[in-house]
Amino acid sequence: xxxxxxxxxxxxxxxxxxxxxxxxxxxxxxxxxxxxxxxxxxxxxxxxxxxxxxxxxxxxxxxxxxxxxxxxxxxxxxxxxxxxxxxxxxxxxxxxxxxxxxxxxxxxxxxxxxxxxxxxxxxxxxxxxxxxxxxxxxxxxxxxxxxxxxxxxxxxxxxxxxxxxxxxxxxxxxxxxxxxxxxxxxxxxxxxxxxxxxxxxxxxxxxxxxxxxxxxxxxxxxxxxxxxxxxxxx
Ligand code: ADP
Ligand code: MG
Numbered sequence: 001x002x003x004x005x006x007x008x009x010x011x012x013x014x015x016x017x018x019x020x021x022x023x024x025x026x027x028x029x030x031x032x033x034x035x036x037x038x039x040x041x042x043x044x045x046x047x048x049x050x051x052x053x054x055x056x057x058x059x060x061x062x063x064x065x066x067x068x069x070x071x072x073x074x075x076x077x078x079x080x081x082x083x084x085x086x087x088x089x090x091x092x093x094x095x096x097x098x099x100x101x102x103x104x105x106x107x108x109x110x111x112x113x114x115x116x117x118x119x120x121x122x123x124x125x126x127x128x129x130x131x132x133x134x135x136x137x138x139x140x141x142x143x144x145x146x147x148x149x150x151x152x153x154x155x156x157x158x159x160x161x162x163x164x165x166x167x168x169x170x171x172x173x174x175x176x177x178x179x180x181x182x183x184x185x186x187x188x189x190x191x192x193x194x195x196x197x198x199x200x201x202x203x204x205x206x207x208x209x210x211x212x213x214x215x216x217x218x219x220x221x222x223x224x225x226x227x228x229x230x231x232x233x234x
Contacts, residue, residue: 020177024061024185028054057183064187067123068194075117081154081219082112085146088125095130100139103129107146114154114222120195127188128158128215134181135162135213152221153201159214165207173205192217 031054039047085107096103132142143159165173172178174193179186189205192215196203200220207213 017176021061021065024177025058028057057185061185061187064185064191067120067191075119076115077118078113078222079116079118079121080112081114081116081121081146081156082107082109084118084121085125085144085156088122088129089144091122092126092129092133096133096142099133099137101133101136101142102140103142103144105144107144109146109148109154111148111222114219116199116219117195121199124192124195124217125156125158127192128217131188131215132158132160132162132213135160149218154219154221156217156219157214158217159212161212164209164211164213165205166209170205170207 032051035047035050035054038044039051085105089103089105093103129142129144132140140161144157145159146154146156149155169180174189175186176190177186193203196217196219202218204216204218205213206216
């Protein structure tokens with residue numbers, strides 16, 4: 001089933017992105033400006049909380065955007081995917097426990113070595129684990145598995161049993177600033193698509209309302225580094 005959508009086209013619309021970034025950052029700045037003025041007149045310290053909250057939001061947006069700002073494949077290295085997944089889950093475990101989320105793993109890789117950027121891949125896994133966890137505020141289950149496919153690629157699946165994503169929203173996933181969360185930046189998935197593409201891989205999201213969501217991350221065979229003229233198949 002080739003239902004995967006190519007996100008790179010959307011990502012290349014730099015002007016559109018610049019406009020939405022400007023918009024997203026101007027909103028909290030307007031709020032901050034207003035409350036600083038109020039604070040100045042009324043000397044009410046409680047307004048500081050609003051200001052700090054909005055500053056935090058700007059900080060989150062900037063942090064997410066900085067991930068995209070660095071040039072691609074700068075630190076591709078040989079790394080052990082099994083260890084990377086395990087350390088990522090260990091890192092995420094406290095958050096999972098806090099939200100009553102049970103993480104099950106099944107990493108079935110005879111040869112866990114891949115070529116990649118450890119920190120960026122870790123960021124992808126964390127973004128997806130976070131989305132799964134945020135989709136299940138009353139707790140739930142996340143299944144993470146990794147295995148080798150017939151064609152040599154590795155597939156990592158991260159499955160949750162949350163509310164799922166309605167069909168009509170699927171096309172929005174990965175678009176900058178698309179979020180259904182009050183405090184979301186809507187940058188997480190866009191960053192994931194970008195990082196996985198830079199690794200010569202692919203990402204697909206499958207979801208069923210009331211059943212859950214599964215993110216599939218495909219990574220190329222060990223040693224396959226992405227290059228500009230790299231056209232898979234023919
Ligand atoms: P954010 O998490 O900041 O909202 P993302 O790009 O990470 O931004 O996700 C975009 C949107 O995709 C989310 O707001 C949510 O609506 C949807 N989404 C992503 N992952 C899941 C999931 N596992 N279950 C349900 N909805 C999801
Ligand atoms: Mg997210």
